[in-house]
Amino acid sequence: ALAGSGRPAVVLAAKAGASSELLAKLLDAYAAEPGAVAVDVLLCGPGEQAPVLRDGRADVALLHRPFDDTAGFDTEDLHTEGQVAILPAGHPLGTRAEVRLAEVTGLPELPLPRWPRPDGTFPDGPGPQVRDHTQLTQLIALGRACAIVPETGRAGLGEGLVAVPVVDAPRVTTVIAWPPHSRSTAVADLVRAATAL
Known part of the structure; x- marks a missing residue:
């Protein structure tokens, strides 16, 4: 250009x-x-x-x-920053000061999303297939998923979502x-x- x-x-x-x-x-x-x-x-x-x-x-x-x-x-x-769990507002973990990875990844009612691989296919698993941030946040607000994202991901969180630090997540x-x-x-x-x- x-x-x-x-x-x-x-x-x-x-x-x-x-x-x-x-x-x-x-x-x-x-x-x-x-x-x-x-x-x-x-x-x-x-x-x-x-x-x-x-x-x-x-x-x-x-x-x-x-x-x-x-x-x-x-x-x-x-x-470099830590990571946070993005949860639907009202979820019991959403009121905590911090959570652990196992607590978030072990929520059967809120599976982690599945992002596409470079070839466009999705890995197997229970979580919803997502392609962008808007889809992800809407699915979380609807109580269909949760996510673990870098701390800066809490900026601009819409209504119906809460962010809780994940103390043992890898730093990004x-x-x-x-x-x-x-x-x-x-x-x-x-x-x-x-x-x-």
């Missing part, structure tokens, strides 16, 4: 609904840099950011370890990733802006 200045835009892939605050701060910080080019944000479904970075549809991406595969990319860590690190062969000054500037946040 060409920015208004005639210089190519940078395509930044990010998971829709994740790292929203970090993404907004990054875009603002980079836009304030001298020589900044336009940034096209490509919002992806879960697990789609790495493939679009690998195939060249994106120049840089925000990925989340341990969920996304960062193999073969250069990366810089940006933020948001990283900015780019192909090691990239020679783009704009990508380098974007990475520098991200690591200065």
Whole structure:
């Protein structure tokens, strides 16, 4: 894509609904840099950011370890956080100060969602098949599922949902990733802006 200045835009892939605050701060910080080019944000479904970075549809991406595969990319860590359980309001676990993974994953009436694999198929299991954050939150509010997500996932939770820290869930690190062969000054500037946040 060409920015208004005639210089190519940078395509930044990010998971829709994740790292929203970090993404907004990054875009603002980079836009304030001298020589900044336009940034096209490509919002992806879960697990789609790495493939679009690998195939060249994106120049840089925000990925989340341990969920996304960062193999073969250069990366810089940006933020590490715990995880929370998203539950329907009124569920007994929703009133607790904290829960454990086994308590959340052991709720037969609120199974964890099943996200699509890279080939589009879904793993077997009792949970509902979901493709995006909106589907997920509606299913949780309806009492059909629960989810374990990074702490930043509690931002913008709608009515009918509660978030409870999961004390023994793995911590999640948001990283900015780019192909090691990239020679783009704009990508380098974007990475520098991200690591200065």
